[in-house]
Amino acid sequence: MTSPSTGPGPQAAARLDTAYAAETPEGIALSLSPAGPLARQLAYLVDTLVRLALFIACMIAAGILGAMGPVVAFISIFAIEWIYPIVFELGMGGATPGKRALGLQVVMDSGLPVTPAASITRNLLRAADFLPALYAFGAMSMLCRRDFKRLGDLAAGTLVIHARRVRLHTELPPATPLAPARKLSLREQAAIVSWAGRASTLTEERLEELAALADPAVPAAARSGSHPAAALLGVARWLLGHREGGAP
Numbered sequence: 001m002t003s004p005s006t007g008p009g010p011q012a013a014a015r016l017d018t019a020y021a022a023e024t025p026e027g028i029a030l031s032l033s034p035a036g037p038l039a040r041q042l043a044y045l046v047d048t049l050v051r052l053a054l055f056i057a058c059m060i061a062a063g064i065l066g067a068m069g070p071v072v073a074f075i076s077i078f079a080i081e082w083i084y085p086i087v088f089e090l091g092m093g094g095a096t097p098g099k100r101a102l103g104l105q106v107v108m109d110s111g112l113p114v115t116p117a118a119s120i121t122r123n124l125l126r127a128a129d130f131l132p133a134l135y136a137f138g139a140m141s142m143l144c145r146r147d148f149k150r151l152g153d154l155a156a157g158t159l160v161i162h163a164r165r166v167r168l169h170t171e172l173p174p175a176t177p178l179a180p181a182r183k184l185s186l187r188e189q190a191a192i193v194s195w196a197g198r199a200s201t202l203t204e205e206r207l208e209e210l211a212a213l214a215d216p217a218v219p220a221a222a223r224s225g226s227h228p229a230a231a232l233l234g235v236a237r238w239l240l241g242h243r244e245g246g247a248p
Helices: 010-016 037-064 066-091 097-101 116-124 126-130 136-143 151-156 186-197 204-213 229-239
Strands: 020-023 029-032 104-108 158-162
Touching (some): 037 104, 037 136, 116 151, 116 158, 126 136, 126 151, 136 151, 151 158, 186 229, 204 229
């Protein structure tokens, strides 16, 4: 007889976890938080209000222009519906006013900024997401996926995420302080400390690859051909003044 479960197991937790892991071409590991349907609907509502205000302003201007009014009206309707999101996604950090208000951002699957081709594709396919009515296909697509992608996102390779403030430098991983093999220039010191501050955001392979480039800064006795990162982290801690256990 098995005892009753007191909580969700690892498999259940994995199903509930909507974190999206991505790796940039530079080898930086990113953990992204995809935005769900509710947050995206609220952002769309804000954008709808902004568009409505722009539409009213354009109609007033069209009325003043007389014979040219209908031309201005048609061009304005097209621009507000189709160009509005593209302009903001490419020029305002990947976010329309509605997404910015909700703290959302459009990025590529890799976590990199959205490209012009991807932005155009995802916005043109809003027509497919709208079918058969009220964005039904788009809503079904988002609800069936852990990354909440609509059809336009799937075609463009984009992702709508909760934007977070990026910290380039974090607390250094623990390591035994180690004096460098030679006197380092200020530029070399800054490069090593910057590398160590990004250690938690780099994949293990990329961390070791970059550490190997700075092997001459590490004392010969501490060098390790397969794992140079540990020794270089010690040099970084020594440069920051952590001299316990290391030579002055």
